[in-house]
Amino acid sequence: METWPKMRRVLNYVNLSTPLGLAVSVVGGARRLPGPDGLVLAVGYRFPFPIxxxxxxGNVVLTKHDTAYLAQGNLLKHEARHATQWAACLGLPMLPLYVLSLGVSYAVCGDLASWNPFERLAVLEDGFYQRRSPRWARKSDSAADS
Structure with missing residues (x-):
């Protein structure tokens, strides 16, 4: 494992985000497996939230799917970038910041991810999200068509 993933793994344990992720995986009934670059893959998560x-x-990637789902495209790279964001936000402050970003994105374009800076920095398309234009740009485009 390279230096940064090792450092990220330590930071996310110290800032308590990985222990929180492990607890969420246990409560959600997920099976934990070692993943690349110090990630923990928690597959078979049973709760419908989040969508x-x-x-x-932290360093725990949770999914209701199996490991084949996580192997699609660049999804694990996208999730690894989120693990880095947990380290950069010093752990638990990431939760309110991410929720605030969901609200901002929804207000801007009616979508929870498209204008969420955390999702944009993790590369939207790698996480299977679409880029959507802001509401005001769509209104002006359709007004110009009239």
């Missing part, structure tokens, strides 16, 4: 196909808490 994303996969989500990350």
């Amino acid at each position: 994303a196909g996969a989500f990350t808490v």
Whole structure:
């Protein structure tokens, strides 16, 4: 494992985000497996929330799917970027910041991910999200068509 993933793994344990992710995986009935770059893959998560196909808490990537789902495209790279965001936000402050970002994105374009800076920095398309234009741009486009 390279230096940064090792450092990220330590930071996310110390800032308590990985222990939180492990607790969420236990409560959600997920099976934990070692993943690349110090990630823990928690597959078979049973709760319908959050609605994303996969989500990350600390270094724990949780999904209701199996490991084949996580192997699609660049999804694990996307989730690894979220693990880095947990380290950069010093752990638990990531939760309110992410929730605030969901609200901002919804206000801007009616979608929870498209204008969420955390999702944009993790590369939207790698997480199977679409880029959507802001509401005001769509209104002006349709007004110009009239």
